[in-house]
Structures are given as C-alpha cells and as structure tokens.
Amino acid sequence: MLSRLTLSLFVLLGVGVIVRAEEEPLPEGHSNHGEAFNEGPRQAGYLMEGQGSVDFPITTNSTEVQALVNQGVAQLHVFFYFEAERSFRQASTLEPDHPMLYWGMAMSNVNNAERAKGFLKVARDKAEAAQLSRREQLYLDALSAFYKEDGDDKSRRQGWLKGLEKIVQEFRDDLDARAWLAMVTWQNGRQDGIGSREAVSLLIDSVIAKNPLHPGAHHYKIHLWDKQDDTQALESAAKFAEASPGIAHAWHMPGHTYTNLKRYADASYQQEGSARVDHAYMIRDRVMPFMIHNYSHNNQWLSESLTKTGRLNDAVLVARDLVEQPRDPKKNNAKSGGHPQREGRRRWSEALITFERWDDLLDATASGALDWSDEPIEEVKRAYTLGLAHAARGDLNLLDDQIATLKALLPPTEEPSDTAKADETKTDETKADETKADETKADDDSQDKPKPAPKPPGLDSALAELEGHRLLLTGETDAAFERFGKANGMRRESLARLLLAAGRTDEAVAKVKQAVERARNEVAPLAAQVEILAAANQIDDARAAYLSLREIAREADPDLPVLQRINTLLTTWKEQDGWQPPALEPRSDLAAASRIDLNTVGPLTWSPFPAQPLEGVDTDGITHRLEDYRGQNVLLIFYLGGDCAHCMEQLIAFSKDIDRIRDTGTVVLAVSTDTLDRTVTLKNNGEINFTMPLLSDPELTSFRRFGAFDDFENMPLHGTFLIDSQGNLRYQDISWQPFLDVDFVVSELSRINRLLGRIPGPVAASR
Structure with a gap:
C-alpha cells in the first residue's frame, strides 16, 4: 500500500487525484473544531x-x-x-x-x-x-x-x-x-x-x-456625539485612555472628539498614544502591523494631525513608517486604498507640500523612499507632487514632464482631436443626426469594445493646478489664475501667496482669510496669513494673527521655513517699534491636566523585532543556525511534513523559483515536523527536487518558538518568515494553510534590501 507521502507526491505530479476519505484526519493545520x-x-x-x-x-x-x-x-x-x-x-x-x-x-x-x-x-x-x-x-x-x-x-x-x-x-x-x-x-x-x-x-x-x-x-459616548455635538463627549475623551490604557483604540477614539473641535494638539496627543501602545503590543507579542485592522487609519490620522500642528518632522516620521512597514498580499498591497503603504505616501507628500519642503519631496521620490506604485491614483499623486516642487523651483522643463504624465492618464475620449475641432463648425441639426447614428452604432459595438478605464480621482484638479503654475512661469498671469480656479484641490494659502506675488494684494488677503476660516486652528494657513497681512502693511492684523498662531503652534518645529520667515518679521517689528508678544499662559483644561509622558507608553514608530533563535540538522547532517546567516536574508518555511499535500505544493513552488530568491541574497530553509529519517526520505524521493535544505523538528521546538503552533489544540501550523540580513523579522504568515505567493516573497525581499541599502550578491546553491 502506498504511503501518504507517496500519495501526496503523486497528486502534485499529476499521477492521480486522491480524495480524502471521511475517516482520514483533516488537512494539516486545520482546526479540529470546525x-x-x-x-x-x-x-x-x-x-x-x-x-x-x-x-x-x-x-x-x-x-x-x-x-x-x-x-x-x-x-x-x-x-x-x-x-x-x-x-x-x-x-x-x-x-x-x-x-x-x-x-x-x-x-x-x-x-x-x-x-x-x-x-x-x-x-x-x-x-x-x-x-x-x-x-x-x-x-x-x-x-x-x-x-x-x-x-x-x-x-x-x-x-x-x-x-x-x-x-x-x-x-x-x-x-x-x-x-x-x-x-x-x-x-x-x-x-x-x-x-x-x-x-x-x-x-x-x-x-x-x-x-x-x-x-x-x-467609548460609546464618544461615538454617540461624534460630529453631532462633540462637546458632550469631552469628559469621556479625557477618560477613555485612562479606562483602557493598554488598548490603542482607547487612545485613538478621543482623537475624533478633539479633531472635530479643531483641537489638533489634543488630537495628536491621543493618536500618538494610540500608535505607541500599538507598537509596544506588537513588539511584546510579535504582531505584524497589517494584522491590526484599524492600524493604518489610526496612524495616517496621526500624521495628518501632526502636520496641522506644525510637527512636520514627526508627521513625516510616522508617514514614512507606514510606507516602510511589512507589506502583505491581502492586507497591505498597492491596490488597496486605506492600507499602510498608500496612506503613508499620501500623508508624507502632503506634509512636505504643506510646509514647502520641496527638496525633501524631490529627494524622497528620486531615492525611491516614497516608493510610489504604478496604480493610476498614485501616478496622479506622484506627478502632482513633483510638478509642484518643480514649479516652486521655476523648472519649466521638468514641470512640463509632469503635466505630460497627467495628460497621459486622461481617458482617450478626453484627448482633443482634429475631429473634435471640426465638430465645432457643424450645425446643431447635423450634430443631432450624427449623435443618433453614433448611439445606434455604440449599441451595436458595445459587446465588442472594452470599457475605457475610469479617470483617476483628483486628475482634473492636479492638471489644472500644474498648468496654472506653468502659465505663471511664462508670464500669462490672468490665464494662470483662471486655470487655478479649476483646481479644487489646491491649498488656499498657496493660492493666496501666488496672488500676493502677482500684486493682487486685496485678493490675497481675502483668500488667506478664507483659508484660515476653512482650516481653523491649523498652523500652515494661519502662518501664511501672518506673512500676507504683513506684506499688505496691515501690521496690527498681522500681529493679532501671530498671537493666534503662537497659541496653536506651541509644539511646531521651529525650523519650518514659514516660521523662520515669521521670526524675521518679529525681529523687524521689535526693531521698528519695540513690539514683542506677551508670555504664553500654560494650558489648564482637562485634556492638558490628564497628559502623561508618552515616551513611557511605547515607541512612536514600528520597527522589526529580532528573529527567534533557530538550530536544526538537515538531511545531509549539516547543522544550520540562524545566527550563522547574518549578512544574508533568510526565508524560513515551516511545513507540516511529507504527508501534507499543500506543504508539498509550497515546497515545489519555492524550489522552482529558488534562483530568483537567491538573487536577492537570501538563503531558504524549510523546517519539517517529520523525523530526520522521514525528511531524508522526502528529500531523496527521486521524483521532485527540493532545492532548499530540509531541516527536521519533530519535537516542534522551533515551531513553538516562532509561533507556528496552535496552543489551543496543541498542533503545528504553517509558517513563512522573512528575516533580514541583520537578523530581524520583517514578515510572517502563520496560518492553517501554507503561503504560496513566491512573487510577493521575491518583491518583499528586494524591498527589504533597498530599505537596508543593500545590493546583495546571489546566494550559492545549498548543499
């Protein structure tokens, strides 16, 4: 009678289809409870x-x-x-x-x-x-x-x-x-x-x-009054984190209340506490960020709140952390809106634009740090942000490149053509007749023609704003501002600055006032108002705006370009008539009184944790220790023995692509639940060439250590782990079924190398 090992191999080789009999156990890794x-x-x-x-x-x-x-x-x-x-x-x-x-x-x-x-x-x-x-x-x-x-x-x-x-x-x-x-x-x-x-x-x-x-x-009181009458939830906002200080969501939810009330410093405090609690939990319990369903939401909001208070460096740090965190094919991929990498890119670029850090934006893109994907929505964002930076530096040629990129994303029907121009000379009756004929033809052809891709959101606004900047650079001022009028995503304070530079002072003052009213208690628009009012020689109003700015910018980075320019203004005012602002009064409200030192809660950003130690003997009697592979990445596969057909499918998939994996400077090790004798039998089966060392762990010591083990049912689980060249765990998938996405593994290993600045050489074939 054939062994289950032989049957598993036959199935994978296409020799036959084996149907599991009802009396046989469930597939390896599946719960016995349902x-x-x-x-x-x-x-x-x-x-x-x-x-x-x-x-x-x-x-x-x-x-x-x-x-x-x-x-x-x-x-x-x-x-x-x-x-x-x-x-x-x-x-x-x-x-x-x-x-x-x-x-x-x-x-x-x-x-x-x-x-x-x-x-x-x-x-x-x-x-x-x-x-x-x-x-x-x-x-x-x-x-x-x-x-x-x-x-x-x-x-x-x-x-x-x-x-x-x-x-x-x-x-x-x-x-x-x-x-x-x-x-x-x-x-x-x-x-x-x-x-x-x-x-x-x-x-x-x-x-x-x-x-x-x-x-x-x-918790429920905050939700009950969210965007209804948030003042009713202020006491709960001050108490929720105290009620459950070890749960990130208890820190995050008060951020809803404070954000709705435009109290961004309080919102930042709560959301920062949420991030730190989450990170402490992840490190302690070895949890990947993408496993927490609202983690991305919490942290992108934190980055946004930090930007609004002028804490640019921390805002970028949090956003960059989202971009660099472990990816996952299902829970953190480029196509998924709202997941860490996309939200991180969005908040990172927005923060740099808000405070005119154009060189930082260009460097982050050129170096690949922002790691823009080729999804249309991100292609729009990338071209838009680069276009703004080139416009700010007056580089017309590079600005034109980004405008061309945006135009290439327009649906074909929106491209101007000779036919469209000719249509302008036709009578209404002719157009009506042709439209009716076109509709009939469209009905006939609808089954044959694929629908055009939808226009990416934000494309029209981005294109209008960049084209407006181009017109300004070529001296076509009126046309530029007409084009800016079509850019509904344009920052109002940015438009106000351009109006001021064009000599349209009254319009600039009105526009920046509108910006402050629409974005109340945010540092960037209020700082712009101080500058514009001063330039308009409305000194008393500029000084009053500065006093409001100083109150909300208590935690702002002092090296922000706009704040440095305002410091020059303050020096001028003091020299001219001795004006200087009075001392700031300390805050005494309930939220401020309940604050603690957030450094005691956990780290602000996620970082990979050291991999657990591993030691095992392969089928050639060679001992492998994880620590011996420092300087190389390690792909570690825990599989449930030769009787597991899905495990064999996994080993075959990674064996076939072993060269691509080794080219990333990665060693592949597979650890089995079988005894060494059975593992030797599998390695030497004569039909399938398993190209990685197969280690034996029948006592399940390493399975338990890495968490590839069900403690509730006392059974091993499938596990796939990516360990970087410094010995840190960068990705893990622990499941009742094996991980089969080889392309993802190669991509993620390559990305890890880029994060570490490595240019690895290929790893030699294992013995």
Whole structure:
C-alpha cells in the first residue's frame, strides 16, 4: 500500500487525484473544531495589563476563567476584537464545554458574520447540556436573534436590541448590558435614526455613575456625539485612555472628539498614544502591523494631525513608517486604498507640500523612499507632487514632464482631436443626426469594445493646478489664475501667496482669510496669513494673527521655513517699534491636566523585532543556525511534513523559483515536523527536487518558538518568515494553510534590501 507521502507526491505530479476519505484526519493545520476556528488567534492568551475594568460574571468556579472573561468583555467594549477572541479561546482551554466562552468568540467577530455564526452554533449546541443561568441564556438568545438566518437586516438588529433590553430589565445591575444597549441604539440609528441622542447619553451616564472608568461607556459616548455635538463627549475623551490604557483604540477614539473641535494638539496627543501602545503590543507579542485592522487609519490620522500642528518632522516620521512597514498580499498591497503603504505616501507628500519642503519631496521620490506604485491614483499623486516642487523651483522643463504624465492618464475620449475641432463648425441639426447614428452604432459595438478605464480621482484638479503654475512661469498671469480656479484641490494659502506675488494684494488677503476660516486652528494657513497681512502693511492684523498662531503652534518645529520667515518679521517689528508678544499662559483644561509622558507608553514608530533563535540538522547532517546567516536574508518555511499535500505544493513552488530568491541574497530553509529519517526520505524521493535544505523538528521546538503552533489544540501550523540580513523579522504568515505567493516573497525581499541599502550578491546553491 502506498504511503501518504507517496500519495501526496503523486497528486502534485499529476499521477492521480486522491480524495480524502471521511475517516482520514483533516488537512494539516486545520482546526479540529470546525472552519470558524481556523482563523483568528491560535496562540495562547494571557491576562494583559490595562485592558479595562468590568465585571461580567458567568457560571464558573475558576477564578482564571472569570478573569479571562472579564478581560475579553473589556476588550469587546474597546473593539479589540482579535485579543478578545484570544481571551475567550484561552478560557475555553480550561472549560471547553462552557457555552458563554463561544458566545464571547462570536461577539469578537462582528466583522465576520460567518465565523460569528460558527461560534454561536457551538455555543448553542453546548448550551443544551450546560446549566446556564437565566442571565447567560438571555445573552445567548439576544445574540442569536442578531444572527438568525431568516429575517431582514432591520429585524435582526431590532432582535439584538430587544434582547439587550430584556437583560437590562431583568438585571438592573448589569452595566455591560446597559453599555451594549447604548451601543446598539447608536449603531441602529445609522439606518433608522437614533430617536433621542440625549436619552442614549443618559443611559451611558448611568453606567459611568456606577463605574467611572467603564471602557464601553466612554467609548460609546464618544461615538454617540461624534460630529453631532462633540462637546458632550469631552469628559469621556479625557477618560477613555485612562479606562483602557493598554488598548490603542482607547487612545485613538478621543482623537475624533478633539479633531472635530479643531483641537489638533489634543488630537495628536491621543493618536500618538494610540500608535505607541500599538507598537509596544506588537513588539511584546510579535504582531505584524497589517494584522491590526484599524492600524493604518489610526496612524495616517496621526500624521495628518501632526502636520496641522506644525510637527512636520514627526508627521513625516510616522508617514514614512507606514510606507516602510511589512507589506502583505491581502492586507497591505498597492491596490488597496486605506492600507499602510498608500496612506503613508499620501500623508508624507502632503506634509512636505504643506510646509514647502520641496527638496525633501524631490529627494524622497528620486531615492525611491516614497516608493510610489504604478496604480493610476498614485501616478496622479506622484506627478502632482513633483510638478509642484518643480514649479516652486521655476523648472519649466521638468514641470512640463509632469503635466505630460497627467495628460497621459486622461481617458482617450478626453484627448482633443482634429475631429473634435471640426465638430465645432457643424450645425446643431447635423450634430443631432450624427449623435443618433453614433448611439445606434455604440449599441451595436458595445459587446465588442472594452470599457475605457475610469479617470483617476483628483486628475482634473492636479492638471489644472500644474498648468496654472506653468502659465505663471511664462508670464500669462490672468490665464494662470483662471486655470487655478479649476483646481479644487489646491491649498488656499498657496493660492493666496501666488496672488500676493502677482500684486493682487486685496485678493490675497481675502483668500488667506478664507483659508484660515476653512482650516481653523491649523498652523500652515494661519502662518501664511501672518506673512500676507504683513506684506499688505496691515501690521496690527498681522500681529493679532501671530498671537493666534503662537497659541496653536506651541509644539511646531521651529525650523519650518514659514516660521523662520515669521521670526524675521518679529525681529523687524521689535526693531521698528519695540513690539514683542506677551508670555504664553500654560494650558489648564482637562485634556492638558490628564497628559502623561508618552515616551513611557511605547515607541512612536514600528520597527522589526529580532528573529527567534533557530538550530536544526538537515538531511545531509549539516547543522544550520540562524545566527550563522547574518549578512544574508533568510526565508524560513515551516511545513507540516511529507504527508501534507499543500506543504508539498509550497515546497515545489519555492524550489522552482529558488534562483530568483537567491538573487536577492537570501538563503531558504524549510523546517519539517517529520523525523530526520522521514525528511531524508522526502528529500531523496527521486521524483521532485527540493532545492532548499530540509531541516527536521519533530519535537516542534522551533515551531513553538516562532509561533507556528496552535496552543489551543496543541498542533503545528504553517509558517513563512522573512528575516533580514541583520537578523530581524520583517514578515510572517502563520496560518492553517501554507503561503504560496513566491512573487510577493521575491518583491518583499528586494524591498527589504533597498530599505537596508543593500545590493546583495546571489546566494550559492545549498548543499
């Protein structure tokens, strides 16, 4: 009888198709509990600091289970769903038949209905044999109403709300039910209208009265009043991070309140705290940035807020960090709007434009640091930013190059042609007849012609602004400002400066006033107003604007070009009539009083963490140690033995492309769960040439060390790791299925080399 190893190889060689018999185990890496358990955290949970204080009693005699449940519920309230699921999973290792632990896993998957339903089914199945309390049964019923198969979205949401209401009615001291009732009322209000926002706010206040630091209460109050009346949430904005200091989202959410109130320094403080907490968590628990679903959102917003307060250097640092972080084919790729690399490029270039750092912008592009992709939306942004820099330097030829790049992105129908010019001489009747004929022909041809690519957003505005700059440089002033009028994305203070330079002083003053009104409490437009008012000889108004600027620019970088120019103005004023501003008063509001030193929270930016040590013997008896490969990259593949058909597919894919991988200066090592004897049999199979060393780890020591192990089910997992030449872990994929994207690996290794300034030579073939 053929071994499973031989069968796996035959399948991959096309010799035959093997169908898994029902009595055979699931494919390697798959959870034995069902599909819902494949995803999510599969490493052990623990009691973490700063998650929030709640009391959510369940029927248990285990203090550890209760502590993990309390932690999981607190994490649910702060939308820390990945770790909430881990908390409930960890508790289930102690009490695997407790239905409420699977209820908690379902609650942790609000963004994945199929997984939530899978966990909820387990919870209901286990509830049949469990002795649930009335309160626990009501929680299970309420969530079941939300995920019922029949009924429309509105009825399901109402069922969830009514279920929570019933808990509140029967258990008046259940603060979590009250908080969730407020949350669901706010969420349902998006579709149906919230009714009385004040009534929901009073419900939240009743929770805070009993638990002043209830994380859910402060969280939902911020959401409730977001962009409605944010002053109502100021107390919660000041308290939320204190309620759950170990969760980044608790720091981030107050940034909504402060941003809406144009308090950008406070918003920056909160968002910076969020970034630092996230980075401390990533380093401690070895988590990749792209694994946190709102990480990009938090950090691009931080960069934007820092720019508005004039903290340009930190804004660029945060944005650049987003660009340079690990990529991922699904969660951080060039085509995905809103993911770290694209958001980082956007905020980085915007920050440099805002404060006229043209040389920095050109250098970041020329060096490849900005790493623009070839997606049309980014091609527009790249050409636009470069065009502005060349215009500022008066380089007409290079500006023309960027204008040409933008025009090339216009859909073909928008290109002027001789036919279009000839149409201008035709009568309306002729045009009407031809239009009708064209429509008929278009209907006939519609099945044959591909639709033209849509125009990238922002293209028209970018082209209008660059063409306006070109007209200015060639002395066509009126035409230039007419063209600027079509550039709806143009910064108003930039236009005001151009109006001033063209001698249109009154228009410049009016435009910069508009800029300040539209971008209240932002450093860049207010600084421009100081300059323009002074140039217009409106000295008293310029000095008043400076006093406002000084208040919001307390944390601004002093070397900003605009601030250096204003310092020259201040010197002139002092020399002319002795004017100097009074001393700044210290801030004394609630937000300022609650601040701590953020350096104690965690690092501002992400950095790769050192790879764990690894040592193993290959099929030739050679010992490989990770530390021996310093100076070279290492691609480390953990596979689940020769019986795993998908693992064989992975090894074959990477074996076929081994030369491309080695050309990036990378050594490939594959570590197996098999014994060394079985690994030797696989290596010497006589059919497939595995071109990388195959190491044996039957004790799973390295699997556990690298986290390629399911602690809940005590089983190994597939793992792919990229380790740079300095020994730092740059990328990891740990999953129930093997990673097969060779092109991504080659691309990411090449990018890592660029980040480290390496020009690697090819790695010699392994023995």
